[in-house]
Amino acid sequence: MSDRRNRNLVLLLLAAGLLLMTVPLQESIHELRPHVFDPERKTKRVSAINIGPMPAVIAALGGFRTVAADVLWLRVERDFHGGNWWEIPSLLDAVNQLDPHFLLAWEVHGWHLAYNLHAESETLVDRRHYLGRGIAVLEDAVEANPDSWELTKELAWTLYDRGREPWRAAEYFRRADEFPESKSYVTRMIYRCYEGVLDIPNLMEALEYARNRHTDPNVADDVQHQVIVNDNYNWWLQHKDDPLEHRRQIVKENTARAQRSRPFYLYPDNPHWDVCPHCGLPSPKGSEFCSTYGHPMKPSSGSSRSPGGSRPPAEATSI
Amino acid sequence: MGNLPFAIGFVVVVALLAVTHRLWVPALGHGAASTWRIAKITVAEARRRRVVQAVVVLVLLVLLFMNFFSYLNPREQARMIISGGLSAITVFGILLAIFVAAFLIPQELENRTVYAVLSKPVRRFEFVLGKYLGAMIILAVIMTIMTVVLVGVLLVQDHFVPDFDHSVFEPNLDNVIFAAVMSYFAVAVLAAYIVLISTVSSTAMTVIASFLIWAIGSLQSQIHDLAEAAETVFQKWFFTMFYWIMPPLENFDFRHEVSNFMHVSYRAGINAAGEGVLYIIIVLIVASIFFNDRQM
Amino acid sequence: MVSDEIVLQIEGLSKIFRSLFAPTGVKAVDSLSLSVRRGETYSIVGPNGSGKTTTLKIVLGLIFPTSGTASIFGGNVADVSVRERIGFLPEDAYLYDVFTGEELLDFYAGLFGYPARRRKELVDELLSLVGMQANRRVPFRECSKGMRQRLALAQALVNDPELLILDEPTSGLDPAGRHQMTELIFELKRRGKTILLCSHFLAEVEEVCDRVGIMYRGRLVAEGTLAELAGAPTEIVITTSGLAPEGASRVGAHSAVLGIDGDAVRMGQESSDELWSVLDAIREAGARVGEVRRPRPSLQDVFVRAIRQDAGEQDVAEEVH
Ligand SMILES: Nc1ncnc2c1ncn2[C@@H]1O[C@H](COP(=O)(O)OP(=O)(O)O)[C@@H](O)[C@H]1O
Numbered sequence: 001m002s003d004r005r006n007r008n009l010v011l012l013l014l015a016a017g018l019l020l021m022t023v024p025l026q027e028s029i030h031e032l033r034p035h036v037f038d039p040e041r042k043t044k045r046v047s048a049i050n051i052g053p054m055p056a057v058i059a060a061l062g063g064f065r066t067v068a069a070d071v072l073w074l075r076v077e078r079d080f081h082g083g084n085w086w087e088i089p090s091l092l093d094a095v096n097q098l099d100p101h102f103l104l105a106w107e108v109h110g111w112h113l114a115y116n117l118h119a120e121s122e123t124l125v126d127r128r129h130y131l132g133r134g135i136a137v138l139e140d141a142v143e144a145n146p147d148s149w150e151l152t153k154e155l156a157w158t159l160y161d162r163g164r165e166p167w168r169a170a171e172y173f174r175r176a177d178e179f180p181e182s183k184s185y186v187t188r189m190i191y192r193c194y195e196g197v198l199d200i201p202n203l204m205e206a207l208e209y210a211r212n213r214h215t216d217p218n219v220a221d222d223v224q225h226q227v228i229v230n231d232n233y234n235w236w237l238q239h240k241d242d243p244l245e246h247r248r249q250i251v252k253e254n255t256a257r258a259q260r261s262r263p264f265y266l267y268p269d270n271p272h273w274d275v276c277p278h279c280g281l282p283s284p285k286g287s288e289f290c291s292t293y294g295h296p297m298k299p300s301s302g303s304s305r306s307p308g309g310s311r312p313p314a315e316a317t318s319i
Numbered sequence: 320m321g322n323l324p325f326a327i328g329f330v331v332v333v334a335l336l337a338v339t340h341r342l343w344v345p346a347l348g349h350g351a352a353s354t355w356r357i358a359k360i361t362v363a364e365a366r367r368r369r370v371v372q373a374v375v376v377l378v379l380l381v382l383l384f385m386n387f388f389s390y391l392n393p394r395e396q397a398r399m400i401i402s403g404g405l406s407a408i409t410v411f412g413i414l415l416a417i418f419v420a421a422f423l424i425p426q427e428l429e430n431r432t433v434y435a436v437l438s439k440p441v442r443r444f445e446f447v448l449g450k451y452l453g454a455m456i457i458l459a460v461i462m463t464i465m466t467v468v469l470v471g472v473l474l475v476q477d478h479f480v481p482d483f484d485h486s487v488f489e490p491n492l493d494n495v496i497f498a499a500v501m502s503y504f505a506v507a508v509l510a511a512y513i514v515l516i517s518t519v520s521s522t523a524m525t526v527i528a529s530f531l532i533w534a535i536g537s538l539q540s541q542i543h544d545l546a547e548a549a550e551t552v553f554q555k556w557f558f559t560m561f562y563w564i565m566p567p568l569e570n571f572d573f574r575h576e577v578s579n580f581m582h583v584s585y586r587a588g589i590n591a592a593g594e595g596v597l598y599i600i601i602v603l604i605v606a607s608i609f610f611n612d613r614q615m
Numbered sequence: 616m617v618s619d620e621i622v623l624q625i626e627g628l629s630k631i632f633r634s635l636f637a638p639t640g641v642k643a644v645d646s647l648s649l650s651v652r653r654g655e656t657y658s659i660v661g662p663n664g665s666g667k668t669t670t671l672k673i674v675l676g677l678i679f680p681t682s683g684t685a686s687i688f689g690g691n692v693a694d695v696s697v698r699e700r701i702g703f704l705p706e707d708a709y710l711y712d713v714f715t716g717e718e719l720l721d722f723y724a725g726l727f728g729y730p731a732r733r734r735k736e737l738v739d740e741l742l743s744l745v746g747m748q749a750n751r752r753v754p755f756r757e758c759s760k761g762m763r764q765r766l767a768l769a770q771a772l773v774n775d776p777e778l779l780i781l782d783e784p785t786s787g788l789d790p791a792g793r794h795q796m797t798e799l800i801f802e803l804k805r806r807g808k809t810i811l812l813c814s815h816f817l818a819e820v821e822e823v824c825d826r827v828g829i830m831y832r833g834r835l836v837a838e839g840t841l842a843e844l845a846g847a848p849t850e851i852v853i854t855t856s857g858l859a860p861e862g863a864s865r866v867g868a869h870s871a872v873l874g875i876d877g878d879a880v881r882m883g884q885e886s887s888d889e890l891w892s893v894l895d896a897i898r899e900a901g902a903r904v905g906e907v908r909r910p911r912p913s914l915q916d917v918f919v920r921a922i923r924q925d926a927g928e929q930d931v932a933e934e935v936h
């Protein structure tokens with residue numbers, strides 16, 4: 001009887017000793033997998049309200065968050081192709097919380113808010129709301145996945161393209177460009193951000209950076225760009241205090257724009273259309289009468305026109 | 320930080336083993352032989368049970384029909400197949416573990432087959448260990464088959480599905496296999512707990528408790544968080560105790576990293592495996608304490 | 616053949632099963648003491664629920680006594696070396712049912728660490744001993760009750776044990792099976808095994824065993840050789856034929872005659888003169904004498920008597936308190 005009790009005591013002590021031996025192993029696991037064990041990790045605020053009972057059960061049964069996220073992702077897929085667009089964000093919220101490393105879900109979430117719902121919104125307040133949420137989602141995404149190139153790039157792009165925050169966008173493009181898998185267009189996006197707001201010093205710096213960053217043929221593009229920017233900048237430095245030159249440039253630009261926007265049928269040597277000498281509107285080549293007003297196409301008076309009909313646009317002549 | 324407890328534990332274990340060496344060293348050879356015989360007959364018995372055969376076939380069918388998300392983009396599909404496949408392996412492994420391990424010993428008691436064995440020169444610990452090892456061999460075989468089938472499905476996806484990105488699965492096959500091996504460790508640890516419970520409770524209660532332990536063990540990190548965030552000393556103690564007593568199942572769960580194509584820390588896996596083996600030994604020791612005192 | 620060496624010693628053994636439903640507990644075995652000597656066949660007999668199986672399980676270390684001790688070969692059954700020398704046939708024995716007889720025996724022999732060749736010989740030997748050679752490849756679950764019981768006995772014999780413990784070896788068998796099993800036990804007894812068996816079936820025990828312990832409500836109410844238990848014969852029975860009723864009454868009037876049941880005349884154990892005078896009286900009554908016997912009481916009678924006695928004592932004891 002007491003023999004048995006002694007043996008049990010020894011065995012229990014042995015078990016306790018072994019349990020103590022697991023402590024450093026567990027601690028090293030905590031360090032090696034911070035995304036699972038770090039209490040600060042962005043994850044697991046999942047509630048059954050968000051995700052519905054089935055996935056909640058799957059998730060609660062332990063270790064099936066990824067699968068639950070997949071189930072919800074399929075629902076997103078379904079909603080996207082013919083369900084309610086406005087319900088997708090709450091589903092995607094749940095997906096992101098269940099599986100904060102599901103990159104595509106983050107990306108789609110941010111894109112859906114900042115692009116689709118932003119565009120679908122009917123009031124300015126709504127637009128702002130969805131845009132802000134989209135950007136916030138992508139910021140969360142980057143925070144949860146700091147080593148994801150795609151997400152960093154996506155956030156930068158959304159900031160640049162939708163958020164009108166070129167400086168922050170440039171920062172994230174810079175970050176994205178530090179990843180080994182980065183592409184040259186990301187590098188070039190850095191200076192495009194500064195270019196849009198004419199932040200010349202940063203622009204020059206970014207161009208310099210871009211030139212040094214890549215050794216592939218795209219560098220030519222960057223060099224070319226730097227030359228153009230340089231020229232323009234220098235020109236601007238020379239002429240920024242000369243109001244006449246300024247005005248001349250405006251006229252030149254406007255003229256060029258007018259030229260560019262000339263109607264197709266006024267292009268020289270147009271093979272398909274004739275231009276009515278009376279109203280100036282097009283009719284198919286060889287018509288006898290103008291197809292709009294029935295003017296005779298052949299000028300009755302002797303005054304001859306060149307067949308191409310290169311009547312200059314009104315605006316251009318007025319200046 | 321963890322070195323002090325380790326040192327204490329190590330000293331305790333070595334000291335106990337040294338002090339009691341006269342009791343266990345001579346028993347090693349014969350004990351190992353009978354343990355192995357019991358393990359073998361457990362495997363042989365399971366192989367002849369129709370239920371086990373049926374389950375294996377079912378699992379294989381499920382895995383073979385995993386590749387159905389053809390309307391998703393390749394990367395998503397890859398993610399779903401990997402996470403779905405690994406989860407299927409884990410779920411089936413754990414369900415099998417629950418139903419194999421929960422009946423392992425109670426079945427023997429109920430059928431009265433245990434008397435013929437325990438009246439032979441077999442120690443009760445050897446019996447428990449042999450039964451457990453047998454179950455582990457069965458599960459290893461089944462899970463290996465499942466893993467092979469999953470890998471096969473992935474390779475087929477890579478090579479035969481048109482316009483499928485060829486570089487999706489093959490570079491990740493080693494990670495997939497690694498995650499499957501880790502699931503096996505989770506199954507092994509859980510099975511040890513189930514055997515422990517089955518030595519003291521009825522089969523139905525064992526099955527229910529197994530599911531509970533599975534769920535709690537998979538929420539390991541949350542329990543850890545609760546312990547960290549505890550406000551009173553009592554709470555902290557409670558959650559910490561709970562944390563160390565429950566099986567560390569999350570340690571073995573690499574499905575998340577693998578299906579998201581993230582970095583997989585093999586080092587963490589090796590440590591987890593080591594810790595799992597320690598846990599199995601601990602739990603089986605406790606189980607044999609209970610089983611030693613069990614009246615049959 | 617029986618030596619003085621004590622193989623199995625039980626002293627003051629008690630077992631109380633406590634449970635939720637019976638908090639005070641069920642007293643399955645109550646201060647039981649007995650000993651079995653080498654070469655002896657000892658039988659514990661008692662009605663169902665009298666604690667026989669419980670006793671055997673304690674002896675084998677399958678359950679633990681509330682108090683008292685049981686030792687085999689002077690040692691504890693918890694020792695593996697002790698269990699190497701005993702064989703146990705459990706009550707309603709059931710083995711792994713997906714395996715055939717030869718696989719099962721091979722497995723159990725393996726638990727003793729025998730090498731493969733020895734196991735093979737042993738399995739053949741045992742199968743022919745228990746008469747299962749023809750059915751060696753029948754899975755256990757397809758075996759009849761008799762085949763199962765014989766396999767279970769073979770299982771208990773794989774280590775050629777010195778002490779055999781058999782729990783209800785013949786229960787649930789048909790008469791032929793019971794006969795076979797009894798023959799087997801005789802054979803084992805002839806081979807010099809010490810056998811401890813228990814049964815609620817008396818006839819089997821009467822044939823086989825050297826000593827009997829009668830167990831009732833967890834207590835050993837009587838113990839001894841068959842002859843001791845039955846006691847000395849107390850009467851003479853004379854079987855007659857052709858005893859007419861008026862003759863019978865005349866014979867019955869004889870002072871030594873205790874009673875007449877049909878053709879059998881019972882008389883007390885008087886001197887031989889009395890016997891002769893009774894025989895004369897029978898002859899005079901016109902009947903013939905068939906047989907003169909001094910029957911012992913059957914074990915059944917002893918059993919019933921012992922139990923009655925025990926119950927009576929208890930009742931008395933209860934009345935006193
Ligand atoms: N595990 C147990 N728990 C509670 N009571 C038991 C247990 N085993 C046996 N008993 C009780 O002990 C008594 C003796 O049982 P048992 O030894 O099996 O009798 P026998 O073998 O002589 O028929 C019975 O009353 C039975 O109900």
Ligand SMILES: [Mg+2]
Binds near residue numbers: 664668669783
């Ligand atoms: Mg019984």
